Amino acid sequence: MTEGKIVEWLKQPGDKVERGDSVLVVESDKADMDVESFQDGYLAAVLMPAGSTAPVGETIGLIVEKQEEISAVQANAPSAPTEVAKPSAAPRPSDAPKPSATPEEIAPPPPSSPPANLQTPLPVVAPVINDGRIVATPRARKLAVQKGIDLATVRGTGPHGRIQAEDIEGAIGQPITVPWIAESDRPASSSLEVSVPARKAPSGASKTPKTLVGQSFGSPGETIAFNTLQQAVNRNMEASLSIPCFRVGYTIITDKFDSFYKEVKLKGVTMTALLAKAVGRTLARHPQVNAVCSTQGMSYPSEVNVAIAVAMEDGGLITPVLKNADSSDLFELSGRWADLVKRSRNKQLQPDEYSTGTFTLSNLGMYGVDRFDAILPPGTGAILAVASSQPSVVVTKEGAIAVKRQMQVNLTADHRVIYGADGAAFLRDLADLIENNPESLTS
Numbered sequence: 001m002t003e004g005k006i007v008e009w010l011k012q013p014g015d016k017v018e019r020g021d022s023v024l025v026v027e028s029d030k031a032d033m034d035v036e037s038f039q040d041g042y043l044a045a046v047l048m049p050a051g052s053t054a055p056v057g058e059t060i061g062l063i064v065e066k067q068e069e070i071s072a073v074q075a076n077a078p079s080a081p082t083e084v085a086k087p088s089a090a091p092r093p094s095d096a097p098k099p100s101a102t103p104e105e106i107a108p109p110p111p112s113s114p115p116a117n118l119q120t121p122l123p124v125v126a127p128v129i130n131d132g133r134i135v136a137t138p139r140a141r142k143l144a145v146q147k148g149i150d151l152a153t154v155r156g157t158g159p160h161g162r163i164q165a166e167d168i169e170g171a172i173g174q175p176i177t178v179p180w181i182a183e184s185d186r187p188a189s190s191s192l193e194v195s196v197p198a199r200k201a202p203s204g205a206s207k208t209p210k211t212l213v214g215q216s217f218g219s220p221g222e223t224i225a226f227n228t229l230q231q232a233v234n235r236n237m238e239a240s241l242s243i244p245c246f247r248v249g250y251t252i253i254t255d256k257f258d259s260f261y262k263e264v265k266l267k268g269v270t271m272t273a274l275l276a277k278a279v280g281r282t283l284a285r286h287p288q289v290n291a292v293c294s295t296q297g298m299s300y301p302s303e304v305n306v307a308i309a310v311a312m313e314d315g316g317l318i319t320p321v322l323k324n325a326d327s328s329d330l331f332e333l334s335g336r337w338a339d340l341v342k343r344s345r346n347k348q349l350q351p352d353e354y355s356t357g358t359f360t361l362s363n364l365g366m367y368g369v370d371r372f373d374a375i376l377p378p379g380t381g382a383i384l385a386v387a388s389s390q391p392s393v394v395v396t397k398e399g400a401i402a403v404k405r406q407m408q409v410n411l412t413a414d415h416r417v418i419y420g421a422d423g424a425a426f427l428r429d430l431a432d433l434i435e436n437n438p439e440s441l442t443s
Helices: 067-076 138-147 165-172 179-185 228-240 255-265 271-285 330-345 420-436 438-442
Strands: 003-009 022-027 032-036 041-046 053-055 061-064 245-253 292-294 297-299 306-308 359-363 382-395 401-414
Touching (some): 245 420, 271 330
Parallel strands (some): 359 382
Antiparallel strands (some): 022 032
């Protein structure tokens, strides 16, 4: 994280703050994080209002120890607003004179320096604050506006009463299906009907079809700015262009795997968790495919952490990480995945929950695609693209013709640390596990 967008100030100038209180919510590349106070005091001035973007370490607000110091600080602060102003009117703290009351700074400190008054933002859900303002996740606020729901009428079920997207959906009375997240409860071969609510076209725009198909972040005639998460994805994709990659594919027969999935699905196991477990088990036998290129050479992680690509409803994608996928119990792994997906939807993941993957998995099987290639994310050595399982006519080893279910997987690998033979051997062993011994994934 190099910069953050201020989503909301949870305290206002003059409010008392205690050590550990959440003072504001900051949106990083992939999560909303609360900034907490390191000491008791009073918020004297807000220098960067909600909607502003500030680099890490920049002064965005001022805290004093005593209430009587507030007026002196506000008088010396550069146009310190008493209320949150529009981003365009926000003063730049870099041009501000130092206040005489020597207040502490509210800013996420650089990793190399000790924290000032507030600790590095943590993804902790903030409570409803004392002045009665309602605290809700950004996605919950967006849904409330779209559906005409008054947040004051919604009971928050998040930690400390924070309103989440699920609470808005419950108030509507009809859950909103997000197919690329709900896929974890479907077999790879299942199909989905994607329903996207129609959006009002801007004035002067041409008429759009009554029924829209597929996901769209804007309407015809609009230009939608990239959000913070999309910008982070864009940077990663551009960085991946500098990595020399090769791609190798494999066709896997999934009859036994699909039958096994039907059995464990009744016990709460998702297809995503099952695939992650199979990949993790195979990676443990192929440490070269779990390696990554570093400035010192080939780096071999001590753990097998499978990151799984999840598309976000409001744009971009995030890769929640199933740590120790090779050795974790399959049922426990599935429970962890459900929790990660839920919190990723509300941008509540901690950084180590989306940035510690050693191998990446991308599954588009729920859309019925028969093959695709994935772009290698920087920081990992390989990514596996998994397509749908489909019936095909094949010739068996005995020379007979039969109908078998087949799944195409394609590996994209960093050629600096993984060679063609490494990738081929990994896919061969993964196919052997899926085709012949999927039951071993529960042991």
